[in-house]
Amino acid sequence: MPHPYLSTNPPCVVCRRSDTSTRHQVDDELDQLVCDNCVGDLPECERCHATVLTLITVADERQLCRTCTSAWVVCVSCRGLTEPHVRTDTGDSVCSRCAAVFFDLCLTCSRYSASSRYVSGGSRACTRCAAIYDSCPACGTLLRAGRGCDPCARRNRVWNYSYKPDPIFHGDGPLYLGLELEVIVPDYQYDDCVRAATDHLGDLGYLKQDSSIHPLGFEVVTHPMSYRHAIERFPWRLLGVLEELGCETDRTVGLHVHASRDGFDSPAHIYRWLKLLYRNESAVTTLARRRSRYAPFDRAARVKARDTAKGPQHALGLARYQAINPYPRKTLELRVFASSLDVQCVQAALAFTAASIDYTRGLRVADVRAGAWEWSAFAAWVTTQPDCQPLAAEMEDLACAC
Known part of the structure; x- marks a missing residue:
């Protein structure tokens, strides 16, 4: 609507010109006047549909005006503006997107x-x-x-996919690894396989359902382990027992390794680790023994690596099913490996995760300029690390040791 109080035309706040065209008030401020020529190009609030000079991008990525967001607060997770309706147990507000992805609902207090x-x-x-x-x-x-x-x-059971018990940490941190091993199980031996797996795992892990395993199977999930604890204390004999019972693995089932974020020195360290993997996609997939639609090297994630290294809340909008899933609150999930019942293959996946994190821990700009991000440099370093023997042997067998 034309501004009702002014008989002369002040300069348009967009084009800065003074002319005889009608002036329109925007942003609910008397001094924000726009001419007829410019008003049609102004953005519109996605909530109230008012025409305004500037919009604010809120936590759910809508573009809203200042009036609509005047009583909104900052989300404790992503720091975006959100309505103050969803509360956390600490009294802070959280946006609905972050609440759904990074938080759990307390049944007692409903926060x-x-x-x-x-x-x-x-x-x-x-x-x-x-x-x-x-x-x-x-x-x-x-x-x-x-x-x-x-x-x-109910130790001898397969839990629902959503089952998430309190973690039991094994070994010395701060870097802990969590193994998820998908196994195809024959129907006629299913109960025997479940019993064998739970008996061998004890308090180190549990079994979960996974609908992506066909025709039938389960996922062996461990509690967080240090790399040394995993090599020395995981019941490696279990893999052979499952194979003897008729279990199988192929490229349709995966081996995922969770690495604790606390095992990295800083967001910069996470970024260096992501860069090492993204820059060596071919060698990593050779070592992983597969390419999978459940673990692709996502281009958008590669571009946002510096942001997502700062925390999972910065990954909103990216795919969850990619080579490195950044969404778990306290871990980064390396999803690239094909599952296996071969001890060396599984140990190599754990060793690669731990070794690549340790290798990138001390990298500096001068090292990168000297070629430290090249796969050949990493492979040469692996041969000097006694703890990396399973990885060195696997890289040699798969011809990706240089």
Whole structure:
């Protein structure tokens, strides 16, 4: 609408020209006047549809005006503006996107928590509400009144894909690795395979359902382990037992390794690690023994590596199923490997994850300029590390040792 109070035409705030055309008020401010020629080019708020000079990109990536966001607050996770309706157990506000991806809903207080605990029966409790529960004397799982501990009572079972118990850390950190090994299991031996796997794993891991495994199978999931603990204490004999029972692996099933973010020195260290893998896609996929649509080297993720190294909240909008999944709150998930029941292959996947992190830990600009990001430099370094023997042997067998 034309501005009702001014009989003369001040300069348009967009083109800065004074002419006889009608002036339009925008941004709810009397001094923000725009001429007829410019008003049609101004953006529109996606919520109230008002024409304004500038819009604000909020947490869910909508473009809104200042009026619509005047009472909004900053999301504690992504730092974007959000309505103050979704609260966390710390009293902060979180946007709906971050709440869905990085937080768990506490069943007791109905607030979202970034550090929730598993409650026997399948619910979650925030750190504050966890204090009202009893704990299992054997494993520490939180117990609801009148209920037993399902992890202890149901050891010989395959849990739902969403099952996420409290982590039990094995070995010395700060770098911990979590193994996820997908296995194809024959129907006629399924119960025997489940029993064998759970008996061998003990408190080191558990089994989960995975609908991507065809025709039937389960995923062997370990609790966080140091690399040394994994090599020395994982029940490697289990792989041969499963094979004897008729289990198989192929390129349709994967081996994923989670690496704890606390095992990196800094976001810059994570960035150097991402760069090493992205720059050597061909060699990494050779070592991984597959290319998979569930673990592609995503171009968008490569471009945003510097941002996503700062934390999972900076990865919103990227694909989850890619070579390196950045979304877990406390880990980075390396998804490239084909699954295997061969001990050397599985140990090499763990060794590559740990070795590539250690290799990039001390890289400096001068090292990079001297070729440190080249696969040949990394491969030569691997041969000097006694702990990397499974990786060195696998690289030699797959002809990617140089």
